[in-house]
Amino acid sequence: MDANYIDSYYYPRFLDSQFPSPSFPGSPGGFPGSPGGFPGSPGGGQQAPTSPPPAFIPQQQTATPFAVDPGAISLCLFRNTYIWLRNGSSFWYYPIFVGPRSVAGFRWNGRFWTIFGIDTRRIVSFTCF
Template sequence: MSVYYYGYPNYYGTSPILETSQLPPERFGGEQQPGFQPPLFGGGGQQGFPPFGGGSQQAGAPSSPPPSYTPQESPSLFAVDPGAIRRCLYRFTFVWLNNGNSFWFYPTFVGRDSVAGYRWRRFRWVYYGTDLRRIRSFRCS
């Protein structure tokens, strides 16, 4: 029994996993032939699929940990917009969320309403994405 990724990545960058018997044949262009394998993510968007993570993981996580200090927060009078955080692409960035959480972040993609990259968690980089409305303020190093 084979297992394949099917569907688009969810909010956390993963896809639901389904067995091949659960895949609808019409999704992949008709009846499945013996030896047929549906496309897997990470192949650069073949057959109408986007590359895994929206193409944002090409740079990869940083090879070093973030700075060992916590910068002082400067209050933001305006909403965080894509143009403001875009200047922090591929730079260590400290982020303060509206819920009070704060962490080091290494952004690799900025969209119209969201940002994605790598978040420092438990002594390693973990792929992470969030809505720009959840960010209270940020500071690039």
């Protein structure tokens, strides 16, 4: 399954209202950080975080053999969150939307935040700050 999997029902509808046509950061058109931002976020629009995540990597919590519950990860909305995936990858994440089987937000690539979505079934564990 693709690492950028996004819930095929909920997330495209969420994106369609925010990205009506192709646009680039800093240009009008609903990209995160432009007027409109993401729905349901504090202040009416959500931008990528303006600062890097913490400089440390937290110790992994006990992993579960089951998929991560969307209700549990929703407690991390709009907070720096460290995620461990089943494939061994791990990264800082800033979730802004939780669907029935997916999470959308911003992933830290080591230099800046990029928009990223993930299937909750691929997440082994997470911790938020």
